[in-house]
Amino acid sequence: MEWSSDWSIAATPAGAAADPQALAAVAGVWTPAQVPGTVAAALRDAGRWGLDDRADFDADDWWWRARRTGPAGPAVLRFGGLATIAEVWLNGTLLLRSDSMFAVHEVPVALTGDDELVIACRSLNAHLAARRPRGRWRTRLVEQQQLRWVRATFLGRMASWNPVCAPVGPWRPVEVLPAASGLRVERLLASVIDGVPTVEFRAGWRGAVPSAAVLTVGEVQVPLTILPAGDDTALAGAVAVPGAPRWFPATHGEPALLDARLEVTTGDANTVHPLGSLGFRTVEAATEAGGFRLSVNGVPVFCRGACWTPTDLVRLWDHPDRLRAAVQQVADAGFNMLRLAGTGVYEQQEFYDLCDELGVMVWHDAMFANLDQPLDDPAYRATVDAELAGWLIAMQRHPSVVVVCGGSEVEQQAAMMGVPPEAGRNRVGRELLPAAAAELLPGVPVVACSPSGGVFPFHTDEGISHYYGVGAYRRPLGDARTSGVRFTTECLAFANVPSNETVASILGEGDRPGHSPAWKRRVPRDRGAGWDFEDVRDHYVATLFGVDPSHVRAADPDRYLDLGRAAVVAAIETTLTEFRRPGSSCDGALVYLLRDPWPAAGWGLVDDAGRPKSAFRATARACRPRTVLLRDEGLNGVRATVYNDLPTALAGSLQFRLFDADGSLMDSAELDLALDGRASRDVSVDGTFGHFRDLAYAYRFGPQQVDVIAATLRDDAGTAVTSALLPGGHDRPTLPDLGLQAEVAPVGDAWALTVRAERFAHYVTIDIPGAVADDDWFHLLPGDARTIMVRPLPGALPRSGEVRALNSRRACVVRL
Structure with missing residues (x-):
């Protein structure tokens, strides 16, 4: 449970207030804030800071405070991350000091029922001003070289590419946990051991000693060993889950997951603790001959x-x-x-x-x-x-x-x-x-x-x-x-x-x-x-x-x-x-x-x-798991590679078309295609036509004949993917009119936009304010039509826009 939703912040000069009691005399304006959050986010939300403002949030001390009313008694406060040099008081009593924004802290406390939490995030500049040894090298990525002495992110401190918004504050949740039944998971490791999916589990249990603890992964249940561990109790064991599906990246298979949970019995009470989902996979990195190739479950993955x-x-x-x-x-x-x-x-x-x-x-x-x-x-x-x-x-x-x-x-x-x-x-x-x-x-x-x-x-x-x-x-x-x-x-x-x-x-x-x-x-x-x-x-x-x-x-x-x-x-x-x-x-x-x-x-x-x-x-x-890509191999001609990273086989066809500069179809060739799952096939486009065409225009025995080479992959379900290669490059004349046309049909809350052109359209873009298309900046072949879904942006009411191509002087108006 979060500590409070009613936080506020104020700044004081570095070192001006030693504790909350001294704060009233020096604190300025208090501003509402969110936790998790940062000073910059709070000031942004209040309209007191903008992305182009170059405020140095590391210069001052920043104070965060929030009251909480609720049940009195023992509890545990969990701080998921405090940026960066921080002190925390509860009801005026110092609880902890932290010098890393990446550290997690859990502190036992006694709540009164009406409690105030105060966090002081001290000036990082002042902290780093103390004399310390310099590093053996410098970087221009951040200005403050002594950042090496504290565990703080570079984000917000790299002015050459992001806003100047150094994170200061409780940037991860501040939570109240029960003191009597706290579960601290120390190991929840999903792995594959000798081919068997296995979960290793270990946790500390704070409270009455359980009479039973059962770990469930998917449909498999295993009782855990219960052992004393100081003031707490240790719960430990391992679950073998034979036959559990393997997790794959979605480009290569199914990202299969199983739910895990822990059931603990203390006296007559059973409590169930969800542990989240987990997955089983093996990962190997082949590093022979200076390479680095990852395989997941034995399958090489690009x-x-x-x-x-x-x-x-x-x-x-x-x-x-x-x-x-x-x-x-x-x-x-x-x-x-x-x-x-x-x-x-x-x-x-x-x-x-x-x-x-x-x-x-x-x-x-x-x-x-x-x-x-x-x-x-x-x-x-x-x-x-x-x-x-x-x-x-x-x-x-x-x-x-x-x-x-x-x-x-x-x-x-x-x-x-x-x-x-x-x-x-x-x-x-x-x-x-x-x-x-x-x-x-x-x-x-x-x-x-x-x-x-x-x-x-x-x-x-x-x-x-x-x-x-x-x-x-x-x-x-x-x-x-x-x-x-x-x-x-x-x-x-x-x-x-x-x-x-x-x-x-x-x-x-x-x-x-x-x-x-x-x-x-x-x-x-x-x-x-x-x-x-x-x-x-x-x-x-x-x-x-x-x-x-x-x-x-x-x-x-x-x-x-x-x-x-x-x-x-x-x-x-x-x-x-x-x-x-x-x-x-x-x-x-x-x-x-x-x-x-x-x-x-x-x-x-x-x-x-x-x-x-x-x-x-x-x-x-370039990343699609099932696609065809063309490349110019110079004197070796033009080649097409069909990729089928998916685990299912691909059956379909591969068609090549050649167009001249006027947009006329010069020739075409088609071949049947059958490709296993997680496989690829490389094809010589020149060889498919059966005679020398100098498709890459590498030999240059005469004027260039082929202006555009297109490859279209169709699977047995009729899904088509097209790639185009321009042997003469992208320096192309701009024409008065390509015969570019666009038609719109409403489909629910979106629109189906069909675009076609009489001549080759170089880099077609769909520019509709308030909307985004499913694809954009593509080539459109002469006589082809492409239907693309156009969807409104959240909260927008798009009305009209245009479709244009880089090699056309005339754009096509679109009205939704």
């Missing part, structure tokens, strides 16, 4: 997805319905992995439950990034040991957690600063995590750091990499192959342009993207660099479309944005198609970043409200 961002970066807590929508969006797109990076936070419990349910794997970093960790300090070491144990125990029942990692860019940062490899090791990931995981989360692969491996940790052809060859380093698209990427846990970061609605919400009256300070302030950049990620995107606009982006931006801002959206689609689809192809060295690619923390042309595949950007559409098309 991992694809994105790096997770909290859905509310300011509060660091969100309603479970919003979390569900975010994870469901990922699963529906064919992503099968999310990474929680070391710059972030351990997520709220509902996130892991949703990933389990929806079949989305989690690559989970410990929350360490970039800085030199002072593990030789005994107090810091003890704090880290407790943090790792708490995290790993909480992950034991979650089959979605398939990799645990020691943190983000620690070894890369050290290496780039010239620190020798032995001195720049990520000590948490190499000295602490392997032993802790072996005991508390056995069977889950452990990675020392992301990135790591190779001659230098940032090299891409061995181990885990952060691949920004296509992206920040502005390498040609072919670099995705020549770099020999093995597994990239970050890649393909661009300043992704959001919808026109979101663009308008960023800009002031008369402002233009690219020039407005409000726009530029939110474009991500590497701190200290003389460029930002809009410059990166513009590089690919110039390369792919043969234009000067600055000239287009000045003359036609709307087209400038569309070219940016399209360039990102081309870069992402080409790169992910390369990574996924048969024979590729790559076994996993996670795009950076899933979600923007605020309305922006940020790294996010979706904007801060979850509305997909063009980058999301490109990633989704």
Whole structure:
């Protein structure tokens, strides 16, 4: 039960009040607040702080208080997380001190029936001002280098890409637990032992000694051993669940789960304690020859997805319905992995439950990034040991957690600063995590750091990499192959342009993207660099479309944005198609970043409200579990790969069509297709036509004949997926009229939009304010029709919009 829903906050200068008794003389205005929550979230809700305000919440002491009326007597207060240097008083008596935002505290108390809880979150700046040894290297990711001495997130402190909103306060629940019948689960580990799904259980029981305790998993029940353990009672045992279904990522099977519960008998009373759902799976990481290939239940899995961002970066807590929508969006797109990076936070419990349910794997970093960790300090070491144990125990029942990692860019940062490899090791990931995981989360692969491996940790052809060859380093698209990427846990970061609605919400009256300070302030950049990620995107606009982006931006801002959206689609689809192809060295690619923390042309595949950007559409098309993808193999022609990651066999057909520049069908070929589950087939498109056509236009013995190559995969249920390849590239003339048409038919609360064109439509986009389409930024072949569902955004009443293509001067008006 939550302590209260009636919290308020106030600020005092650092050190001005030692305790609640001294608070009245120095506290300012008290502002209502939510718990879980942060100071920034409370001030945002009160209209006293905005996303562009650069308030330093680490400068002051922040006081939180709430009264509670209820039953008197013994209880336990549970604090799920206090950010960061915190003291807690109950009715004026000091209960605890905490110096880690990731620590969980349980404190026995005696309630009076009318109780006041006060939390002081002390100034982090003042705490870090004390003289301490400096790290052996620095990072530009955060300004405060002494953050290495406290367990606090980088989120809200990385001004180069997110709001300045350092989290301060009880960011996880503050709860009242019964004192007499407390259950503390210490081990709920679902694993597969010698081929048998097994659950190991251990818990402490506070209260009367039980006469019986029964653990139930699915339909299997097992009595537990009851043993004295100091002032408490220990409940322990193991349940074998033969025949239990295995959990798979949804791209490769069913994410099967079983419910677990504990029934405890004390005297004449039986109490049932739900333990949540759990799943059984094995995970192996093949690391031979510098690779990293994950297999789940013996099935190799190409991992694809994105790096997770909290859905509310300011509060660091969100309603479970919003979390569900975010994870469901990922699963529906064919992503099968999310990474929680070391710059972030351990997520709220509902996130892991949703990933389990929806079949989305989690690559989970410990929350360490970039800085030199002072593990030789005994107090810091003890704090880290407790943090790792708490995290790993909480992950034991979650089959979605398939990799645990020691943190983000620690070894890369050290290496780039010239620190020798032995001195720049990520000590948490190499000295602490392997032993802790072996005991508390056995069977889950452990990675020392992301990135790591190779001659230098940032090299891409061995181990885990952060691949920004296509992206920040502005390498040609072919670099995705020549770099020999093995597994990239970050890649393909661009300043992704959001919808026109979101663009308008960023800009002031008369402002233009690219020039407005409000726009530029939110474009991500590497701190200290003389460029930002809009410059990166513009590089690919110039390369792919043969234009000067600055000239287009000045003359036609709307087209400038569309070219940016399209360039990102081309870069992402080409790169992910390369990574996924048969024979590729790559076994996993996670795009950076899933979600923007605020309305922006940020790294996010979706904007801060979850509305997909063009980058999301490109990633989704490359990630579908059942699809066909085309690629240009140069002198070896054009190849198509059919993927069937699903466990069921695929029966259908594969059709190829060739179109000339006028949109006329030049030729077509079709072959029957039968593919086992979890298999792929690579096909030479040139060979399918039976004679040399130079489809890739690599030999260039004459003028280019084929303008568009299309591959359509149809299964036996009639479901079709089409991919297109442009041998001549994306630099195409803009035509007066493509014969673009759109028809709308209402379907319940949504609309079916059918789009067709007489000529090839290059990057078709559906732009309807207040609505979102199920697909967008796709190619439309001459004479083809596509029907796409258009759905209203929550609370919106969409009326009209347009459908346009990048190579058409005329848009098609849509009225709903």
